[in-house]
Amino acid sequence: MSDITLQAFLAQLTIGLIGGCFYAMLSMGLAIIFGLLNIINFTHGAQFMMAAFLAWIGLTQIGPWLGQPDLQVNFWLALVLAPALVAVFGMAVERTLLRRLYHLDHLYGLLLTFGVALVMEGGFRYAFGVSGQGYEPPEILQGPVDVGFMLLPKYRVFVVVASLLICLSTWYLFERTKLGAYLRAGTENPRLLQAFGINVPVMITLTYGFGVALAGIAGVLAAPIMQVTPLMGGSLLNIVFAVVVIGGLGSILGAMLTGLGLGLIEGLTKMVYPEASTVVVFVIMALALLLRPAGLFGREA
Amino acid sequence: MPETVLETRGLQAWYGESHVLHGIDLTVREGECVTLIGRNGAGRTTTLRAILGLTDRRAGSVRVRGEEAIRLPTHRIARLGLGYCPEERGVYRTLTTRENLTLLPRLGEGGLPLDEVLALFPNLAERADSYGGRLSGGEQQMLALGRVLTTGARILLLDEITEGLAPVIVEALGRAVALLKSRGFTIVLVEQNFHFARHLADRHYVVEHGRIAAMIAAHEVAAREEEVGRLLGI
Numbered sequence: 001m002s003d004i005t006l007q008a009f010l011a012q013l014t015i016g017l018i019g020g021c022f023y024a025m026l027s028m029g030l031a032i033i034f035g036l037l038n039i040i041n042f043t044h045g046a047q048f049m050m051a052a053f054l055a056w057i058g059l060t061q062i063g064p065w066l067g068q069p070d071l072q073v074n075f076w077l078a079l080v081l082a083p084a085l086v087a088v089f090g091m092a093v094e095r096t097l098l099r100r101l102y103h104l105d106h107l108y109g110l111l112l113t114f115g116v117a118l119v120m121e122g123g124f125r126y127a128f129g130v131s132g133q134g135y136e137p138p139e140i141l142q143g144p145v146d147v148g149f150m151l152l153p154k155y156r157v158f159v160v161v162a163s164l165l166i167c168l169s170t171w172y173l174f175e176r177t178k179l180g181a182y183l184r185a186g187t188e189n190p191r192l193l194q195a196f197g198i199n200v201p202v203m204i205t206l207t208y209g210f211g212v213a214l215a216g217i218a219g220v221l222a223a224p225i226m227q228v229t230p231l232m233g234g235s236l237l238n239i240v241f242a243v244v245v246i247g248g249l250g251s252i253l254g255a256m257l258t259g260l261g262l263g264l265i266e267g268l269t270k271m272v273y274p275e276a277s278t279v280v281v282f283v284i285m286a287l288a289l290l291l292r293p294a295g296l297f298g299r300e301a
Numbered sequence: 302m303p304e305t306v307l308e309t310r311g312l313q314a315w316y317g318e319s320h321v322l323h324g325i326d327l328t329v330r331e332g333e334c335v336t337l338i339g340r341n342g343a344g345r346t347t348t349l350r351a352i353l354g355l356t357d358r359r360a361g362s363v364r365v366r367g368e369e370a371i372r373l374p375t376h377r378i379a380r381l382g383l384g385y386c387p388e389e390r391g392v393y394r395t396l397t398t399r400e401n402l403t404l405l406p407r408l409g410e411g412g413l414p415l416d417e418v419l420a421l422f423p424n425l426a427e428r429a430d431s432y433g434g435r436l437s438g439g440e441q442q443m444l445a446l447g448r449v450l451t452t453g454a455r456i457l458l459l460d461e462i463t464e465g466l467a468p469v470i471v472e473a474l475g476r477a478v479a480l481l482k483s484r485g486f487t488i489v490l491v492e493q494n495f496h497f498a499r500h501l502a503d504r505h506y507v508v509e510h511g512r513i514a515a516m517i518a519a520h521e522v523a524a525r526e527e528e529v530g531r532l533l534g535i
Contacts, residue, residue, distance in 0.1 A: 178403070181403075181404055189391060194376045195376075196376075196379055197380045197452070
């Protein structure tokens with residue numbers, strides 16, 4: 001243990017933080033969707049993957065497809081367009097499929113979204129194969145930056161800043177604005193909110209779209225860091241579900257803090273005992289379920 | 302005679318397979334205060350819920366200011382100008398008092414501004430930043446009534462607003478309802494406490510087995526005391 005320098009510690013913490021940012025963005029989306037729709041959105045990983053693919057298609061494929069090799073949808077445009085497209089796709093799924101399941105048990109929504117995820121992953125695998133595609137970060141974010149204790153790729157610094165901003169604005173929107181008050185009221189008692197004159201069905205569709213868009217933003221941000229493959233979302237989602245369980249289903253703040261915290265813990269575990277780094281999240285999940293079944297930030301039902 | 306603002310004809314309603322309302326006929330005119338009285342389980346709360354489309358299924362006719370509402374979704378019915386205070390009060394626990402009071406959308410002209418609601422219910426002013434879940438039963442009831450007044454809805458459906466509350470709070474609520482009536486609100490009151498209701502209402506509908514068993518005008522109550530007692534099981 002004594003050979004761990006402060007420098008290595010900080011470096012590992014930073015790497016953990018980057019992972020934690022993705023966990024936080026994805027688990028916030030899941031928590032928002034679960035809160036209002038009572039649906040455990042297993043499509044979340046596939047939607048994350050879809051956005052990354054759309055970004056990659058925009059950068060490398062669309063030009064040749066259209067016979068205009070110079071045509072490119074750059075990273076910044078993709079950061080807006082891909083989440084929007086994925087959100088529209090998600091809202092179409094909500095309108096046509098999910099909507100029919102709200103009066104049934106959670107299990108049906110889970111099965112449906114799981115099925116949709118398999119179809120999406122299968123579709124992308126059929127079209128683009130399973131090998132990973134590279135995605136170049138934009139020029140302005142290429143190269144390293146000296147953060148004092150290590151040289152960090154500029155792009156990763158950008159990811160941390162951008163995702164923290166997104167998480168904090170989402171939290172602010174949800175907890176401190178009128179729109180957020182509607183969402184919280186709808187989470188608590190949607191029928192009554194409708195009896196007060198709010199168009200709850202439309203609100204549900206838009207909320208699902210918003211949660212999915214968060215996954216989409218995470219997907220585009222992940223494209224230059226992870227390999228873009230049809231399976232990139234599925235593996236990440238396992239951890240994200242553990243995050244949501246630990247933080248407490250339906251708690252926005254809980255999802256964010258737990259996501260960041262677990263990223264850090266995972267990073268540190270890699271340094272202390274690398275073999276355990278993939279397991280540590282699930283060990284914590286088991287402990288949380290034993291000691292605080294409603295989650296660290298959840299309310300007892 | 303003032304115009305009819307709320308009317309149901311042959312209103313039937315179901316929860317799942319259970320057929321709760323078997324044809325309710327109500328007529329409520331502008332500015333009237335009307336009660337639905339009767340035994341527990343007679344279908345009074347369900348009548349209010351069916352007017353708003355909150356039951357699983359309903360049939361018959363509901364007209365709000367002349368507009369047929371039986372096929373409208375719940376939020377469109379509310380937007381015809383109905384303000385609803387549910388039996389369980391429905392205060393949002395995760396919202397503060399202030400957020401609860403400013404949450405509801407405008408349904409018509411002349412909604413009370415927040416400071417007037419707080420003047421009407423001073424207890425709420427002291428608790429403005431407390432979460433709804435932390436309020437006492439009486440405070441929650443004032444909040445549920447107060448927030449409906451912010452909407453500008455002129456037809457109020459109030460369900461058991463005195464239930465389980467201390468006499469002093471029941472009195473305060475009685476004053477509030479009387480004030481609303483004097484300001485020209487139309488009020489449909491579901492009430493268990495007949496002594497509370499008899500001094501406020503112009504007419505009483507007695508609901509029994511999902512039907513209207515009798516309609517008693519305020520001036521007839523004294524003469525028909527025995528019949529009322531029998532119907533209510535007092």
